[in-house]
Amino acid sequence: MSKSKRIAIENNNMDQLADVIKRHTSDEYLNQTAIPGLRFLKVSNPEHSLPEFNNPFLCLIVQGGKSVMIGDAVYSYQKGEYLLFALNMPFVGMVAEASAEEPLYCLHLDIDMPLIAELLMDERLRIDFTKDTTTTGVYLDKADGNLSNALLRLVSLLDTLREAAFLAPMYIREIHYRLLRSEQGRQLASLSMPSSNIRKIGRVISYIKENFQDPLRMDDLASIAGMSVSSFHQHFKRFTISTPLQFQKQLRLMEARRIMATENIDATAAAFKVGYQSLSQFSREYHRMFGNSPSRDIKNIRDSALGNTLRNNKGLA
Known part of the structure; x- marks a missing residue:
């Protein structure tokens, strides 16, 4: 042809x-x-x-x-x-x-x-x-x-x-x-192989997803992957294009955005609920990721149909 x-x-x-x-x-x-x-x-x-x-x-x-x-x-x-x-x-x-x-x-x-x-x-x-x-x-x-x-x-x-x-x-x-x-x-086929590196990183991703509010210990994550700490860092970055801490931060910010839009709580409450200890850090990182302050971004969401989508997405699980 x-x-x-x-x-x-x-x-x-x-x-x-x-x-x-x-x-x-x-x-x-x-x-x-x-x-x-x-x-x-x-x-x-x-x-x-x-x-x-x-x-x-x-x-x-x-x-x-x-x-x-x-x-x-x-x-x-x-x-x-x-x-x-x-x-x-x-x-x-x-x-x-x-x-x-x-x-x-x-x-x-x-x-x-x-x-x-x-x-x-x-x-x-x-x-x-x-x-x-x-x-x-x-x-x-x-x-x-x-x-x-x-x-x-x-x-x-x-x-x-x-x-x-x-x-x-x-x-x-x-x-x-x-x-x-x-x-x-x-790449897709590798996920079905228990011994593949991408499958091992997938197990770590599931763990971070379930515990995204808690501090991360690199030794624990490497143990879940069955790798040394240095090898784990290398493969995690390779497959997810981020470090474990960056990955966790993205999860926290997304969940904070969802609960502010659907549970009618303010930025302070959302920040601490997802694991932040500093409101200024939360606001700074939120703006960097979503391009707006939390208050302005949530107003835009509530004025659009995106609020219904987030409401139907019941958390990260």
Whole structure:
């Protein structure tokens, strides 16, 4: 197949995906669908930052543009591109291209790790685990025709829900297979291997997530990972693009933002509730992460539909 014909097919798939998603997306921000693990994001106003903390998932842009900040790294992607989060990492999403006439539309699909492990049992995949080439816990790629076709078939089931219960699991299985066969699929595959370094860091991430209010002890985290302290620091930074302390700070700030927006408490109470000892430090770091003071940011959230999204997100767990 020629390159021009392949590009035409990929663009046509994105346009069809956008048409289906528009029909099934009414609310601003995250919209749950009738298919488990499948959500659509709609944003008409590009002024708000969008903090999110999810299980491993894929985010495909079908219209508009978006940037994601993870630690010190920024990933920008547009129509036809996707980010795949192989680890449970905090990040801040920033809308780069959206309007009331042409909103940002994204497809979110949870990654089913037991399904990944099951697929890897088939020797025909032939993924080489002898060398750990994983770079980070997130990667950016373009949805080729095979992947976009499978996603289109899955999303189109929303128009024929009677078939969804039977067909959705098969299409989701194919999507996971396509991701494993992608250029970066080895990073996703590594999470199913208990001895892989990325899987070990994943255990530490779960621990920090559950204890983000408490002080961190590097010896304890290294022990959870089964690594020396120096090796742990190296691999944590490699996979999460942040240090453990930076990672914890991001979790604290996101949770503080959520509870201020949904539980009607002020910045002082929120800061101490998530583990800060200094209000000035909290305000300074909050402004650096979200681009506004806590009071101004929360006012913007309450004036927008983002408040409903945060309200539905009951904590980090």
